[in-house]
Amino acid sequence: MKPQSRENAGGSGFPMLFYKELLRFWRVAAQTVTAPVLTALLYLLIFSHVLEGHVRVHPDHSYAAFLAPGLVMMSMLQNAFANSASSLIQSKVTGNLVFVLLPPITHVEFLGAYVLAAVVRGLTVGAGVLAVTLLFAVPPLAAPAWIVGFAVLGAALMGAVGLLAGIWAEKFDHIAAFQNFFILPATFLSGVFYSIHSLPPFWQKVSHFNPFFFMIDGFRHGFFGQSDVSPWLSLGVVAGCLALAVGTLLVMLERGYKLRG
Amino acid sequence: MRFAIELHSVFKRFGAVTALGGVDLTVREGEFFGLLGPNGAGKTTLISIIAGLARADAGRASVMGHDVVADYRQARANLGVVPQELVFDPFFTVRETLRFQSGYFGIRRNDAWIDEILENLGLADKAEANMRSLSGGMKRRVLVGQALVHRPPVIILDEPTAGVDVELRQTLWRFIERLNREGHTIVLTTHYLEEAEALCGRIAMLKGGRVVAQDRTADLLKRHASAYLRLRVAGTLPGALAARTPAQAGGAYRFRLASFDEVDTILAEVRTAGLHITDLAVETPDLEDVFLQLMGEAHA
Ligand SMILES: Nc1ncnc2c1ncn2[C@@H]1O[C@H](COP(=O)(O)OP(=O)(O)OP(=O)(O)O)[C@@H](O)[C@H]1O
Ligand SMILES: [Mg+2]
Numbered sequence: 001m002k003p004q005s006r007e008n009a010g011g012s013g014f015p016m017l018f019y020k021e022l023l024r025f026w027r028v029a030a031q032t033v034t035a036p037v038l039t040a041l042l043y044l045l046i047f048s049h050v051l052e053g054h055v056r057v058h059p060d061h062s063y064a065a066f067l068a069p070g071l072v073m074m075s076m077l078q079n080a081f082a083n084s085a086s087s088l089i090q091s092k093v094t095g096n097l098v099f100v101l102l103p104p105i106t107h108v109e110f111l112g113a114y115v116l117a118a119v120v121r122g123l124t125v126g127a128g129v130l131a132v133t134l135l136f137a138v139p140p141l142a143a144p145a146w147i148v149g150f151a152v153l154g155a156a157l158m159g160a161v162g163l164l165a166g167i168w169a170e171k172f173d174h175i176a177a178f179q180n181f182f183i184l185p186a187t188f189l190s191g192v193f194y195s196i197h198s199l200p201p202f203w204q205k206v207s208h209f210n211p212f213f214f215m216i217d218g219f220r221h222g223f224f225g226q227s228d229v230s231p232w233l234s235l236g237v238v239a240g241c242l243a244l245a246v247g248t249l250l251v252m253l254e255r256g257y258k259l260r261g
Numbered sequence: 262m263r264f265a266i267e268l269h270s271v272f273k274r275f276g277a278v279t280a281l282g283g284v285d286l287t288v289r290e291g292e293f294f295g296l297l298g299p300n301g302a303g304k305t306t307l308i309s310i311i312a313g314l315a316r317a318d319a320g321r322a323s324v325m326g327h328d329v330v331a332d333y334r335q336a337r338a339n340l341g342v343v344p345q346e347l348v349f350d351p352f353f354t355v356r357e358t359l360r361f362q363s364g365y366f367g368i369r370r371n372d373a374w375i376d377e378i379l380e381n382l383g384l385a386d387k388a389e390a391n392m393r394s395l396s397g398g399m400k401r402r403v404l405v406g407q408a409l410v411h412r413p414p415v416i417i418l419d420e421p422t423a424g425v426d427v428e429l430r431q432t433l434w435r436f437i438e439r440l441n442r443e444g445h446t447i448v449l450t451t452h453y454l455e456e457a458e459a460l461c462g463r464i465a466m467l468k469g470g471r472v473v474a475q476d477r478t479a480d481l482l483k484r485h486a487s488a489y490l491r492l493r494v495a496g497t498l499p500g501a502l503a504a505r506t507p508a509q510a511g512g513a514y515r516f517r518l519a520s521f522d523e524v525d526t527i528l529a530e531v532r533t534a535g536l537h538i539t540d541l542a543v544e545t546p547d548l549e550d551v552f553l554q555l556m557g558e559a560h561a
Contacts, residue, residue, distance in 0.1 A: 016364025
């Protein structure tokens with residue numbers, strides 16, 4: 001072979017990194033897609049069975065119909081986070097991240113590939129959860145654009161947060177801690193299982209500092225056409241958080257924080 | 262002339278450890294260059310800085326004239342690195358691994374070259390095997406392959422033959438020498454000094470994060486190593502000769518030679534003394550002498 005000076009040659013590494021990230025979760029779809037769909041199904045069975053008749057959030061809809069979109073969004077967010085966080089920490093711990101660090105991949109391409117793969121995983125799981133919830137309750141479809149918008153933005157935000165966590169973490173335990181102490185409480189306290197109007201005023205206020213509340217509330221608005229706060233406010237909060245996460249990531253990548261000693 | 266690799270007073274510390282204490286180094290295009298030094302000398306750290314895997318605290322590094330920080334895309338596009346650590350992605354097969362790597366460099370439809378790499382590294386029958394199922398030596402071959410997918414002008418191999426059997430070593434060196442003949446610049450670290458001596462036209466020796474020697478291999482040998490004459494005689498050496506060398510057990514002697522002409526004079530004196538030679542050998546200088554001498558000196 002003749003050495004090829006690559007002054008002009010060589011396209012972007014982004015498509016391949018994105019494709020590899022997709023393949024990585026798709027190869028183990030039983031764990032990365034089927035399992036979370038089953039988990040959501042269990043939540044739906046148990047909560048809707050136990051709470052039906054006790055909780056009425058909307059006058060016109062069953063509790064199961066109220067719960068379903070929340071579960072869809074919760075699954076999407078958790079799995080988008082898990083995808084980028086676990087991919088990165090795995091590559092770091094096993095050392096094979098070096099294969100991605102050696103090529104001329106830009107920070108934006110790197111970030112884009114991980115976050116977009118997380119969005120695809122999130123949407124795939126979300127579609128699966130939505131499909132099984134339809135067996136129990138069919139929520140209305142008041143404004144599909146909001147549904148798609150919050151699904152994509154929410155998954156992108158959590159994919160970016162997962163990337164942040166993956167870069168910061170030094171072992172799997174750190175990711176687990178992040179999930180247990182931040183993601184899980186924030187999702188449970190976001191109004192997946194209830195409307196925040198059923199909370200005491202103090203806790204309603206607290207909920208307004210929880211980005212998950214806005215993601216769930218905005219997403220649910222797409223189904224019911226009504227929500228606790230305006231979907232525009234939710235959109236602003238989610239987009240703002242996403243911009244903050246992406247900005248932080250770009251600065252971290254630029255400085256080589258924890259990736260390039 | 263353009264330099265394949267150029268380093269200017271590169272410093273790197275890890276906490277209290279100074280891994281690199283001001284390294285200046287140049288590798289010319291087309292060279293087969295050896296980077297030698299004991300464990301912890303800073304070889305891998307140096308390579309990491311060239312590859313952009315680590316950042317220098319001070320100093321500059323460039324690959325084919327491209328600064329590794331300011332112009333990192335060009336620098337990396339021109340560089341292939343075989344890491345010292347045996348790393349792999351257990352999710353994928355050998356062929357996928359090579360395709361991904363090629364794609365990361367923005368090169369799609371590279372299968373003809375990938376097949377050639379597989380062939381030359383003796384991996385053709387493992388192409389569809391999962392990385393997890395490969396032996397250590399096989400994984401090492403894939404690492405070498407990954408460094409070559411984009412036909413980089415500059416190839417750095419960080420101990421590519423650690424834990425590798427004789428056969429692969431020979432195949433690997435044949436392949437790497439071919440790449441070097443075709444114009445690729447090769448930089449190699451190894452603890453097998455015979456390997457370095459046989460392959461590398463120029464060598465830098467690193468100790469404690471500093472370059473203690475950087476020269477053509479032949480010149481290093483000339484300057485720092487000597488030939489020896491080993492003799493075993495029946496009887497005692499005459500005083501003049503005995504003074505040149507400490508006596509060893511069983512009438513064995515080892516004379517340091519300033520030049521090969523001295524063999525003649527020594528043998529003549531032995532004959533004059535009427536001694537019978539029972540064994541004789543000439544030791545040619547080798548890199549190990551150079552290495553030990555330089556490492557010793559640098560210590561003092
Ligand atoms: N990430 C790190 N954190 C702390 N110290 C480090 C790190 N990497 C290297 N060092 C230290 O820097 C020094 C140089 O290490 P380096 O790995 O470059 O040596 P080397 O010449 O490659 O050795 P070997 O022949 O064993 O591979 C050593 O003292 C090492 O302990
Ligand atoms: Mg090393």
